[in-house]
Amino acid sequence: MKEALSVTPSEQVRLSLELQRDRHLQRQRLIQMSLKQTKLKGKLLVSPITDCTSPTALQSPPLGWKAAKDDKTRLEEQSTAMADLWKLVAVLLLENTRLLEEHEKLKAENASLKRDLYEEHQSPPASLDQPSPLGMRLLHVPPDLQQEIQLLLKTANDS
Numbered sequence: 001m002k003e004a005l006s007v008t009p010s011e012q013v014r015l016s017l018e019l020q021r022d023r024h025l026q027r028q029r030l031i032q033m034s035l036k037q038t039k040l041k042g043k044l045l046v047s048p049i050t051d052c053t054s055p056t057a058l059q060s061p062p063l064g065w066k067a068a069k070d071d072k073t074r075l076e077e078q079s080t081a082m083a084d085l086w087k088l089v090a091v092l093l094l095e096n097t098r099l100l101e102e103h104e105k106l107k108a109e110n111a112s113l114k115r116d117l118y119e120e121h122q123s124p125p126a127s128l129d130q131p132s133p134l135g136m137r138l139l140h141v142p143p144d145l146q147q148e149i150q151l152l153l154k155t156a157n158d159s
Contacts, residue, residue, distance in 0.1 A: 008014050069077075 008017065
């Protein structure tokens with residue numbers, strides 16, 4: 001790489017080679033760190049500052065590592081998660097009950113509106129309850145036609 005850098009006349013090519021070299025070095029460092037971590041994994045680390053026999057000689061794993069959890073910690077986390085889930089279930093059941101009640105109210109209101117509309121459509125207007133001059137009732141005839149029929153009947157009777 002160094003030889004290619006010294007021979008290359010183009011500035012852009014030189015910058016590209018330098019970046020490649022830097023990335024290569026970074027990858028090598030990462031691989032070395034990964035190997036070290038793999039070797040140390042599962043082992044307790046001893047602090048270089050403290051005495052190995054002292055109770056504080058054990059230190060937590062380096063940054064980026066997860067500390068091993070004991071069974072008690074796992075059980076506590078699980079019981080907390082379960083309690084949170086049960087609370088959520090309770091909230092959802094209450095919401096479901098509320099929505100079912102609202103649904104029933106809306107169904108009743110819808111049925112009432114349909115019934116009212118049907119009754120309005122089926123019952124004849126008040127003027128039709130009166131018998132016509134010929135003794136007939138005009139049922140299910142639109143109001144404008146009823147007026148025309150009444151007018152025709154009246155003119156027929158007058159003449």
